[in-house]
């Protein structure tokens with residue numbers, strides 16, 4: 482677990498980010514199986530616009546699998562996933578990403594042999610057009626110009642204090658910088674919801690607070706976040722609500738302060 486006393490002590494401030502009440506994502510009775518293992522066992526929860534939801538639980542509880550089912554990397558054997566009210570359960574990860582549902586992974590996934598800037602531009606380019614039909618019929622409206630994408634990439638670098646590593650290869654960056662590149666790549670596509678799997682892994686302890694601040698700012702812009710994180714002080718600082726999983730099931734769904742006093746949650750952690 483990452484030590485960050487400052488974060489643990491900081492008062493938790495809530496802004497307009499407590500959401501505008503609109504449900505962006507709805508998971509309903511989601512089931513995911515790996516052979517005989519039921520990794521996610523009938524999990525349901527909603528995420529509102531601008532809301533950050535922490536997804537916690539002991540090792541093997543099914544948190545990463547839940548994220549994968551939402552992102553489209555793991556097939557749901559049961560239940561449904563709605564994005565802005567639209568059933569996306571059968572859509573590929575790529576199609577969900579086009580609709581604004583983006584996932585980062587437990588290990589970093591940016592391109593090491595590209596520079597920071599190139600990483601951002603390729604992320605933006607991936608979303609340049611839309612479907613073939615819309616490219617043919619609405620090309621002007623849907624395609625972003627290369628210049629626009631480069632400008633956006635540069636704005637992103639400035640915003641996250643990363644201009645000094647714009648031309649560094651991603652593989653040369655620190656763990657925290659690589660995490661940030663990964664998140665910035667998602668932001669290049671104007672997401673509605675980010676699914677973050679242990680984003681603080683590999684981030685130097687003194688930079689955790691900065692990354693949490695960046696994530697709070699992203700949330701406050703109205704982008705919803707689901708964060709899987711073992712560092713509970715990070716979950717506390719960022720999340721409006723916390724969903725707890727144990728053995729594939731949801732065992733609690735409440736604000737952080739209620740979660741820590743919940744007997745079932747304490748038992749799950751003490752095992």
Ligand SMILES: Nc1ncnc2c1ncn2[C@@H]1O[C@H](COP(=O)(O)OP(=O)(O)OP(=O)(O)O)[C@@H](O)[C@H]1O
Pocket residue numbers: 515518519520538539540541542543544545546547
């Ligand atoms: N690709 C896979 N094939 C088979 N079983 C898997 C696979 N991925 C996960 N599992 C199993 O599914 C269950 C849930 O795993 P998952 O990785 O979702 O847990 P987690 O909560 O993310 O754990 P951690 O905190 O260790 O990352 C575990 O029993 C795990 O062994």
Ligand SMILES: [Mg+2]
Pocket residue numbers: 544545546587
């Ligand atoms: Mg995991």
